[in-house]
Amino acid sequence: MALSLMQPQASNDSDLVRETLAGSQLSFQLLVERYQGRLFALARNYSRNAAEVEDIVQDTFLKAFRRLETFQHQSSFSTWLQRIAINTALDLHKRRGRSPVQAVEDPEILSDASPGNFDRRVMAPDARLEQEEIAEVTQQVLEELPDIFRTVLVLREFEDRAYQEIADLLGVSIGTVESRLFRARARFKDALLRLFPEFDPQWNGGESQ
Amino acid sequence: MTKPKCEQAAALVPGYLDGELSEEQAAPLRRHLLACPECRTAAQDLTNLRRWFRDPEPVAVPQGFAARVARAAFSGVEPGQPLPEVAPPEPVAPRRDPMPFLLGMTSVAAGLLFAFSLVLGMAQQPAGEQLVAEPLPEILRDLDELNAAETPPSVPLDARGNGARRGDR
Incomplete structure (x- = not known):
């Protein structure tokens, strides 16, 4: 487990996910570091408030951590994570009464x-x-x-x-x-x-x- | 291949501008746009619209964010809950640079020294109108009087220049 952390650049997402599930906090930290920039950029399109943007990204990673066992390694971890981020941002909008989500086929x-x-x-x-x-x-x-x-x-x-x-x-x-x-x-x-x-x-x- | 009609062109223009068309699809559309001012205007309108979406400024990720989130996740913090307050990851023991302190003390000392010299000067130096030159002979006479007052009475010298001492006789 610790061996893969010696070379974080060489670790792929699946390795880090497996190590996180095995109890490595550092592996999860590496996953966060890898995707935090992309998620901050995505989340700021849903809020102009820096604290809200940080909340969206933070909740995204916490949700991902809790659901990590359900992640299917056949799909991209990046896509899976960004999907959670989009839903988290939309949930925030819904909770705050902004621009309610409408059905796709409305x-x-x-x-x-x-x-x-x-x-x-x-x-x-x-x-x-x-x-x-x-x-x-x-x-x-x-x-x-x-x-x-x-x-x-x-x-x-x-x-x-x-x-x-x-x-x-x-x-x-x-x-x-x-x-x-x-x-x-x-x-x-x-x-x-x-x-x-x-x-x-x-x-x-x-x-x- | 025949040129697509305007309705077909209108459907293809967004994909064309988004770079989603194959060259096989794009080539006839380009020819149509060159020949059709109305469709060209519509394409220009979409281009204008897309210019409202400029690349935003890069976002700065807060320092230590990843470590904080990972720690929270492993501590069982639920989504939506605030992260627990934690000490900064590195021990906060800022090294104090002695140079500002030394410079400050030096400037304080220099100020005090300057003020002290001013006070001394004002206390001991006579003012301009008090600076009166005494005639030199008077000063010398005063000194002579002082010397005479402090010096014991002179003993007469004998012919050899030896002074008689009390009790020698």
């Missing part, structure tokens, strides 16, 4: 992608906007979205994940990822233009024409 959501959404155009962020200002606007708009849409946008746009990886993480088909992403973008554009109409190319400063 007909209201399905009908949401009305053709009208696609006729409107949106501007790219003004070059004069600071990075922080752009991030602030984007986060405000994301807060308006149901979690299933927020999650797929976060994974695709911020995390730059491939469709297949998103499908694995969410346990859905690639076709579902594509359609969810399509609707999520429509929702995002709709909310962006509603909250910040100045980014509509047709915007005339709020005066009626």
Whole structure:
């Protein structure tokens, strides 16, 4: 058990999981060290509060530790862990009454992608906007979205994940990822233009024409 | 291969911009976009939308996070519970650098010395208007008087220059 800890870089996830289950705290610590950066980056897309982000990541690892025996070594430990992180972040939102989770096949959501959404155009962020200002606007708009849409946008746009990886993480088909992403973008554009109409190319400063 | 129609193009554009299409799918779509201003505008709109998702700043993981979480997990802390307060992983015995203390003491000593010299100077030195030069002969006369007062009366010398001593006679 201690032998594998002598060369942590050489230890693969499965080894570390087995050693953790055998009682090695250090092996679990190495797993946390290996994935903490990725999980912090993922979790901060669900909260702008540093303490909340840390809570999400901490709970993710504690949940993973408790369920470690159920981890199937055929699948990727990384995917398994990130799935727990996404669910933990969504649970936090639900508990705090933000953006309640809606069923994937909710007909209201399905009908949401009305053709009208696609006729409107949106501007790219003004070059004069600071990075922080752009991030602030984007986060405000994301807060308006149901979690299933927020999650797929976060994974695709911020995390730059491939469709297949998103499908694995969410346990859905690639076709579902594509359609969810399509609707999520429509929702995002709709909310962006509603909250910040100045980014509509047709915007005339709020005066009626 | 024939150009995809606009509806087909609209369905393919997100995957194209996300880099999810094979070259076999992408090539005819590119040709369609070059030929179709409406579809090109729609693709540009999606590109504009995606620019709102900039790479966020990297997140700083709190120091000692992994050790803290691993310790909590093995201590039986449940998810949602706060982590128990623990001492920092390394013993906190900060080595004190003596240089700031020495510099401080040196500056205090220098200040005190300067203040002391000022006080001494003010106490002992006469003011400018008191600086009056006494005539030298008077000072010498005073010294002579003082010497005369302290010196016992002189004994007459004999011819050889020897002074007579009491009881020699």
